[in-house]
Amino acid sequence: MGHVNNAHYLKWVQDAVVAHWQNIAPPQAVAEHLWVALKHEITYRKPAFLDDQVIATVMLEKVHGARAFYETIIRRGEDVLAEVKSSWCCLNAETLRPARLAEDITRRFFGN
Numbered sequence: 001m002g003h004v005n006n007a008h009y010l011k012w013v014q015d016a017v018v019a020h021w022q023n024i025a026p027p028q029a030v031a032e033h034l035w036v037a038l039k040h041e042i043t044y045r046k047p048a049f050l051d052d053q054v055i056a057t058v059m060l061e062k063v064h065g066a067r068a069f070y071e072t073i074i075r076r077g078e079d080v081l082a083e084v085k086s087s088w089c090c091l092n093a094e095t096l097r098p099a100r101l102a103e104d105i106t107r108r109f110f111g112n
Contacts (some may be wrong), residue, residue: 002047002049003047003048003049004047004048004049004050004052006042008048009042009044009048009074009081009082009084010037010040010042012054012056012072012074013040013056013070013072013074013084013086014037015056016056016057016058016072017035017058017070017072017086017088018035019058020058020060020070021035024108024109025105025108026105026108029101029102029105031093032092032093032094032099033090033091033092033093033099033101034090034091034092034093034096035068035088035089035090035091036088036089036091037086037087037088038067038086038087038088038089039086039087040084040085040086041084041085041086042082042083042084043082043083043084044081044082045079045080045081045082045083046076046079046080046081047081048074048076048081048082052076053076054074054075054076054081055074055075055076056072056073056074056075057072057073057075058070058071058072059071059072060109060110063101063106063109065098065100066089066090066091066098066099066100066101067087067088067089067090068087068088068090069085069086069087069088070084070085070086070087070088071083071084071085071086072084072086
């Protein structure tokens with residue numbers, strides 16, 4: 001049908017969420033933690049096409065234990081292409097076990 005495969009949306013979300021983490025978390029926390037996606041719920045609004053320039057805007061909604069809940073809006077210009085709710089699990093990079101983030105780290109994401 002000429003539009004991109006659904007996997008493109010998931011890659012855009014993953015790239016945006018990881019970049020959000022890497023841009024806000026302190027370098028030591030970035031080095032000590034990994035993120036894995038647990039769930040994505042995508043509401044498609046308009047199709048994206050192969051050469052489209054898209055912007056993914058990320059908002060961390062909450063952190064609960066080792067889980068983080070994000071909303072990502074994917075746009076092409078002013079058009080909303082998709083709205084994505086996703087949950088992620090924080091892992092200790094060494095043990096690969098779920099890891100809670102320290103409160104001082106999570107505060108950085110909420111401006112407190």
